[in-house]
Amino acid sequence: MNDRGNFIFIALGLMVGAIFLLPVLMYIFPPIDIIIKIILIFVIYRTVQGYLGNGVLTLIISCILIYFLVLKWWWIGATGWFAITLFGMGIFSIITWGSKTALDIFKPKR
């Protein structure tokens, strides 16, 4: 990869940084931790409800997923949800194009 193609690595690094920003914030600020966990519980329940409809099975499967993704491995749940949200909003495309543009601006032309 040449020096002008380095934007791919920069973009990937920025994406990983953006994704892991949420667990770090959750670890530092407890109110964010509580809010994100509540949002995650809603998201998981709505997802399972979308697959199975209303019923006891929905509650059981939601509880299992909530235990693993919100209580036990909360940082994986938060990271995954945040990555999906950023993908959905097209933030990663902005980061990719933005990092290329920023490199063009700040690198001196030979």
Added chain:
Amino acid sequence: MIPVNFLSGMLPFMLFLDGLIGDMTLVLKIFVLLTIVSYVTQHLGKGPIAILIIVVLSYFIIFDYFIYFGGIYVLYMLVMFGISQLLMDFFILAPQAMMEQNMGGEEPPGAPHGLDFKERQHKMVEMRRMRGMM
């Protein structure tokens, strides 16, 4: 030879990874099961044939050949969430960057780049200043 201190130091990390992988495999299996149930009930309703097909598919996909179907499901979900869009961005911008490199740092003719944008922005600021907008 690997020192014993290194191995004993790595042990908590290995145990952590072991627990993580086991739990995440279970979560992935639950999501695969949800997808199978949703797919079959959408096509066949909730009759006995649907339940039979769900059981057969679940047996093959979740228990028998999960080593293949787990990876396929993860890829499917990544594509669904738009990873292909990201790859397209890379495929468009990387050749452009290489072309610029081959041309000795010059931009290919007609290609939009950051310096154009910077100059355009600078001109717009000057124009606004001249019109008394700033």
